[in-house]
Amino acid sequence: MDNILEVSDLEIMLSADQGTVDVIQSVSFKLAPGKTLALVGESGCGKSVTAASILRLLPRELEITRGSILFRSPDSGEVTDIAKLAPRGSAIRDLRGNDIAMIFQEPMSSFSPLYTIGNQIGEVVQLHRKVSKKEARDITAGLLDKVGIPDAWAAVDRYPHEYSGGMRQRAMIAKALSCDPALLIADEPTTALDVTIQAQIVELMQELQQEFHMAIIFITHDLGVVAQVADEVCIMYAGRVVERGQVRDIFHEARHPYTRDLLHAMPRLGNLEEELVAIEGNVPGLFDMPTGCRFHPRCAAFMADTCNVRTPDLTQVSGSHIVECHLYD
Amino acid sequence: MLRLIGERLISTVILMAAVSVVAFILIQLPPGDFADSYANKKAQGGVVITLEEVDEMRNKLGLDRPLYIQYFDWIGGVLGGDFGFSWEFHRPVSDVIGERLGLTLALAFSTLIFTYLLALPIGIYSAVRQYSIGDHVMTLLGYIGLATPNFMLALILLYVGSELFGLSAGGLFSPEYAEAEWSLARFGDMLAHLWVPVVVLGTAGTAFQMRTMRATLLDEINKMYVIAARAGGISEFKLLMKYPVRMALNPIVSTLGWELTNIISGAPIVALVLSLPDTGPLFLQALLNQDMYLAGAMILIYCVLVVIGTLVSDLLLLWLDPRIRLEGAR
């Protein structure tokens, strides 16, 4: 296996009072070392669940019921099926923060307000490296400096509420980088930040990716960011991957009506006359999933007796470009 | 931070002053004053006291002066350790209370420790194993614990103790130590008896704190910062203790003063039922006999205990939570 991560046929079920339903269905994708994959979709499409499942951070109600998540350790070359690990066991704990790190959407609430930033980053350093408390602190300060936090040696001893939102996200990145991970999962890292800070954070992540040679899974609904950072893109809708391909394929050769709608809904600089088109309707709820293609009630190219009856097959458009739609059956 | 503590201390002093006024009002509340009561008491004993004698006594004791002067008189005495005179015991109030206050304090603090020692682990267990059999059992016990009046629990324990084990669960000492000098053996004997009132007094509080712990922890356990910390690879137990439990301690600590209030509130009744030689029965007896200097002094002491408890809990919180601590620094 050359890829660092291969997710295939992943299915995640939710058990709730109303019954059991799938949240994620037949999700597959691959990621090569040092590359960036963007998971794109509206809120509630399952992209965050997919990301959380890679570190087995799902809440109890959500369970992986099928498929595999193969991860190849870059050091030993050993391949682990993460989907088979116990979610609270030591095997997954050794991966967490060490080989695979994650940063979260809301920097404001991703640190405990009761401990200093240095304490919380140092904790990860000490968990995975054999270092003393003092050394962990030095390493932490170095990391904070690297992610561009001014006066890092003093910042180590500050509490989260003394950091601004952007600084906290930088600290979060520092925590993620503390053990030199091979894969970084970034769950909407810029959504909660101001626009100017967003750009800085994205830039920082790109620099660090070069330096640390990490693969990144970048979860976002912002196609502008996708164009900037991604090598490959997965478009998700209602728990399924509806289209996937190189960033070029998606932006210039989009096939799935949903992808096209997303692109139309994206504002572009210099195109002031072009009218933005909102996508009609909402993402369906888990308990009233449409039959057939899940996008058919909102689809402009809806074909009666086909789209609402059968789930479309995957169609290969070219090389790595795959789409799941009856238009291309 | 220093300013916060300063403000807190000042408000405590004001609170204590207010408490002393309330206690004084209570002393004055029953109709008639000390001289009347004294005359009545004597009259029942067949000794006739004339009105002039009563007036003279009133004058001597200063009972004919304006109330606010009497208040300052009284509070001045209290600050100097003189709580007035108990005509029921014919001794200064401070003497009567002094010999029993130690036991009241020992009981209150043992109960406080018992409450938290039991409630916190159970609360954590219930939250982590939500909807398990253990959780359901504990939740049910918690409900019952909150609903049972503590004197009822004391009565049940007394009954069970005497019927099943032929023991008297009441009192704080075995007969042979009751009047003995303090010694290690007497202390041990006291500890052996102390658990009954501690359990009785602590049950409701334990149930309450257990529920608080469980509810707060359930709130915290799915918070972003816990998941972010889990993503760093920390073990589940360490994660639980360092992040959500530590966070849930704040509301627990902030109820410390309140908890002490409840214990102090319940203590007199329980002490009466279990016939403990502490201030509880004394207080109730004083109320029934309208021995108001004694009763007022007890109220004052109970309130001061609670006010100090609340102060301690606030200071603890200040020390525990960097957010509050640093807020004050700015």
Added chain:
Amino acid sequence: MSRTTGAAGVVGAAAKGSPRTRSYEVATHWQLMWWKFRRHHMAIVGLSVLGIFLVISLVPEFLAPYRAHTRDLRYAQGPPMGIHFFDSTGTFHARPFVYGWKSERDPVTLRRITTVDESKLYPMQWFVKAEPYKLFKLFDTDIHLFGVEGSKVHLFGTDQIGRDVFSRTIYATRTSLSIGFIGVMIAFVLGLTFGGISGYVGGMMDLVVMRVVEFIRSIPTLPLWLALAAALPRDWSATQVYIAVTVILAMIGWTHLARRVRGKLLALREEDFVLAARLSGCSHVRIIGRHMLPSFMSYLIVDLTISFPYIILAETALSFLGLGMREPAVSWGVLLFSAQNVRSLVLMPWLLIPGLFVIVAVLAFNFVGDGARDAADPYAK
């Protein structure tokens, strides 16, 4: 939702997408609350229990076979009688019965000893004629729900002087619950008035009221109420004591309520609909009563439900100590007063049965309170 993970967010989204019929969208606020309340099974159980207590409080004269002060000296200090379907020979009786008894004095200890006489069977009767009473203080009648003819039935036994504990407990239920109810109502008025003044007028009034509330909350209440109750004149009649005790107990509940009212009013003061009402010339009372109060009424009702058991427990404690209600009034606390020492307890453990009523009532209120707390905000997930 904003502070949970994306994964947990999906769970929330799942609930949002759950099928919602049209009835959900057109339901009134109170209907929504009821639907949410209904999901708590224990709250429903609690509500049913409270319903039973309500019936007991309405017609205790009918439900109790005897009056609270009727003495059955022959069965004094007698234990609860069992209700049987099978007699000593194993024969089944379709109509349940109680055994007769013999009462004699132990020649040595002079203690009264009651022995069951299995040769005499007294079948239970429904709607028996016994002591006359006025139903709802209006209708003369002498029908009681149950009883036996030719003997007496004492389901919970009798006390020192032969009064039926079951009947006394039934009557006590009315007293204790009505004290709780009236106490809660007084607390409600106090809380509404002071919280209203504090939150609506604001300024100096707010400061003073809130300081007083904080003060009351920071001192141990029970000793204070005990002292207040002790200061009541000893020659007061049962009714006067009843009123005074109720008022004293009401002091427990109102501070919490005042805070809630104040907080809600402060938040609402800035709302547009209040401004609109003010601009259209509504009086202050009307603005509070018609426009602000209904928007948080449900919270107040929840708070009242929660403070109910505290008042019941406090009454029980007060009367148990002899500082609250006193004979000849009967309340749960008064009944427990006679179980105060170990000797009578060992002799007559059934005197503790009224205590079980206290526990059940408080449990029921707590269950209902928990359900109501959740239902108070029917739109929250």
